[in-house]
Amino acid sequence: MSNAKVLPLLEPEAVVPCCPPLNERPMSADEAEVAAKMFKALGDPVRLRLFSAVASHEGGEACVCDISDVGVSQPTVSHHLKKLKEAGLLSSERRGTWVYYRVEPAVLAAMGALLSGAGVTA
Amino acid sequence: MSNAKVLPLLEPEAVVPCCPPLNERPMSADEAEVAAKMFKALGDPVRLRLFSAVASHEGGEACVCDISDVGVSQPTVSHHLKKLKEAGLLSSERRGTWVYYRVEPAVLAAMGALLSGAGVTA
DNA sequence: GGCCTGCTTCGACATGTGTCAACATAGACG
């Protein structure tokens, strides 16, 4: 565990191109599968609060200890953070004693792109 | 397709003020409860496809018969449309033999506002 | 080394959710 940490090094091209805006064309089954995962990740109140806590925290990252005051047990907090990480919305990094979570801007942008304009056009 | 299209005429006051952007401040439990409902509604692939089909349809509305080709049975389509309606994302109106569903722009705007900027700031 | 703190994983449980077949309802059309 002491050797190099293999970082993703996500290039700007790697921005999730998941899908066109919702109102551009009917979504394909595959697109919907991908996009629904992201929405579902934010479809739980506890996860939404955790995510918001991380997103609004200084520097865009927060230690678990800083955000675990959402009314559920600590294992549950960990469970939800894992879900958010699996959905690509958060990334985590251990720094000494604490584990820090950070928002993944690319995925957020993708979701925003999905919604933006969806109610505007006809 | 030959009859009149009744446009929504929603007043601007009706915009759902559900919550601040995700990165502005940690969400309260109540806010998260409300917002999570909307995300959860789009957190299913079938619902996402149905919604996208309505949103991308001409005039922003579509008859059930136009969008029910998503690979599940008709009752299931009806069930999901009901869920989307309960979440405030769609509204329905019976016109003669057919029922037309239409996107609710205000809620879409609210969701977009939640996400917009969430990955941009720090 | 031994312990203490922070976080994750495991096992179990209750509840929620997606799905379908069968039935019910609403208009249109004869």
Next chain:
DNA sequence: CGTCTATGTTGACACATGTCGAAGCAGGCC
């Protein structure tokens, strides 16, 4: 009025999900 088509509702069932307590792992500190 009877029937046909288009949607919605009900009941049932399998599966996913949220939650917790207990145990495990990682790293700092004495």
